[in-house]
Amino acid sequence: MAWLMTFILLFCLSILRISALNIFPEKFKLAERGKSVTLTCRTDKDKITWRREDTNSIVNILQSNFEKPSGRDLTLIDLQEDLTGNYTCWSDTGLEDYTYLLLDKSKEATAFKINCTAETFSCTQKIKCAWTSNEFTAFRLRNTRDNGDWVSQSVDGVFFLPHSTNSYSEESERLLITGEAVSTCCYMKTDYSFFLRDIVKPADPGISICTIENEGSDEQTIELEVKPPSTWPQPHSFFPLKHEIEYEIRHNGELKTEERESSKIKLEGSITKLRVRCRDLLLLSQWSEWSKWKNVPKRKKRGCNKENKVEANSKPCKEKKNKQKNRQKNWKRLNWA
Ligand SMILES: *[C@@H]1O[C@H](CO)[C@@H](O)[C@H](O)[C@H]1NC(C)=O
Numbered sequence: 001m002a003w004l005m006t007f008i009l010l011f012c013l014s015i016l017r018i019s020a021l022n023i024f025p026e027k028f029k030l031a032e033r034g035k036s037v038t039l040t041c042r043t044d045k046d047k048i049t050w051r052r053e054d055t056n057s058i059v060n061i062l063q064s065n066f067e068k069p070s071g072r073d074l075t076l077i078d079l080q081e082d083l084t085g086n087y088t089c090w091s092d093t094g095l096e097d098y099t100y101l102l103l104d105k106s107k108e109a110t111a112f113k114i115n116c117t118a119e120t121f122s123c124t125q126k127i128k129c130a131w132t133s134n135e136f137t138a139f140r141l142r143n144t145r146d147n148g149d150w151v152s153q154s155v156d157g158v159f160f161l162p163h164s165t166n167s168y169s170e171e172s173e174r175l176l177i178t179g180e181a182v183s184t185c186c187y188m189k190t191d192y193s194f195f196l197r198d199i200v201k202p203a204d205p206g207i208s209i210c211t212i213e214n215e216g217s218d219e220q221t222i223e224l225e226v227k228p229p230s231t232w233p234q235p236h237s238f239f240p241l242k243h244e245i246e247y248e249i250r251h252n253g254e255l256k257t258e259e260r261e262s263s264k265i266k267l268e269g270s271i272t273k274l275r276v277r278c279r280d281l282l283l284l285s286q287w288s289e290w291s292k293w294k295n296v297p298k299r300k301k302r303g304c305n306k307e308n309k310v311e312a313n314s315k316p317c318k319e320k321k322n323k324q325k326n327r328q329k330n331w332k333r334l335n336w337a
């Protein structure tokens with residue numbers, strides 16, 4: 001019976017140890033390099049033995065200079081990579097407890113930065129963060145300020161973190177994002193703190209061409225309207241955007257750029273295609289990505305398309321101006337920008 005159980009256990013262990021740590025161990029203990037650490041087997045049994053499982057081996061722990069079992073405790077002296085791994089404790093009836101011992105490299109590992117952006121000031125959209133390193137195999141982030149849960153990477157390797165920032169008032173408390181990373185031997189933890197307004201990067205805006213006059217000639221004028229990204233907070237006059245427009249001149253293929261504050265833009269000259277990007281006008285946020293190139297149609301077209309009309313109609317104008325002033329006044333930081 002005992003040999004059968006041992007066989008089954010060894011078989012299971014041999015499957016487990018093939019994989020590197022690509023998820024966080026459910027139970028782990030940390031200690032810094034060179035330090036001693038004591039693991040305690042949670043059991044009511046008096047006679048237990050310890051094993052250490054790492055990527056290459058399963059070791060039965062005996063008394064040594066570095067490994068000192070005593071009762072239900074196991075003290076490890078002068079922790080280095082070779083003493084890390086999954087420690088299991090066993091009684092005559094089988095597995096009693098386990099814990100994964102990791103070397104805490106938070107102080108020694110080369111810092112790799114968490115990099116976050118937000119498409120809007122509003123908490124309707126999650127903050128998007130990137131954090132990765134070759135040294136570690138599993139990563140997780142959490143919004144510590146808002147007491148959030150740990151979040152793992154999505155399939156494309158980015159983290160989406162919820163938050164509770166109110167877009168209509170100035171933030172008073174910085175967000176604090178905590179990151180943890182593990183590999184088979186090691187652990188590291190880092191913090192990243194920022195105001196949401198400092199990481200805002202709007203999604204790319206849309207363009208509608210409203211009218212083209214004198215098309216094809218050098219006196220051609222195009223009127224177009226930039227549509228704010230769908231994730232940008234409303235009302236749009238409270239959160240005004242600045243636009244940069246890039247366009248190609250027909251006769252020489254030259255590219256030109258211009259910055260405009262209005263979403264209604266008039267361009268003169270014969271233009272073949274154009275694209276636009278935006279940023280928060282008051283805080284001078286990061287620029288969005290460029291929109292896709294839009295070809296200027298050959299044939300004359302009057303009026304903006306339907307979507308635009310809907311948007312134009314839903315524009316509350318006067319009220320927005322007042323609110324815009326409020327934002328400038330209320331958000332102290334806006335005055336420095
Ligand atoms: C450590 O060992 C225990 C018991 O075999 C197992 O349940 C656990 O998944 C192991 N942890 C890791 C990270 O391999």
Ligand SMILES: *[C@@H]1O[C@H](CO)[C@@H](O)[C@H](O)[C@H]1NC(C)=O
Binds near residue numbers: 115116130
């Ligand atoms: C942050 O990530 C973006 C892409 O998501 C990249 O363009 C930018 O350079 C990164 N910034 C830093 C400081 O790593």
